[in-house]
Amino acid sequence: MNIVFSLDQIKEVAEQILAQNPKKIILFNGEMGVGKTTLIKQLCKSLGVQDATSSPTFSLVNEYYTSNNQIVYHFDFYRLNKETEALDMGVDDYLYSGNWCFIEWSEKIASLLPEETSIINIELLADGKRSLELI
DSSP, rough: OOEOGGGGGHHEEEHHHHHHHSSEEEEEEEOOTHHHHHHHHHHHHHTTBBOOOOOOOOEEEEEEEBBBEEEEEEOOOOTOOOOHHHTTHHHHHHSSSSEEEEESSSSGGGGSSSOOEEEEEEEEOTTOOEEEEEE
16 A cells, blocks of 8 residues: 555544554554654554553553553654663563554564564655555
């Protein structure tokens, strides 16, 4: 799936992504400020998360519950220095839980990721729109 969108279309984009039946582990790639966290927040809402969502930059992971008791994990590994830090926090338990895992800066834990993932690449275009590719 390839799409170009503006941020006011984020709800529709999230619904289109979920309609593609992606793997439950989704890796979000893109430069800082491109809108990865904004998209993840909308994906959480589209899945039925009613609590406030925020970036787990300092906590590394936030846990949310949907209205039908599914669990959504949102990871931000930007501040991670070594993969062992992710192992120390029990990242394997999260990744193999069968729950949604939305991961920013996944390249920091590349060797720990399961083979079965979906990837979202986001790029900021010159006109302020975003280009998104779901693999």
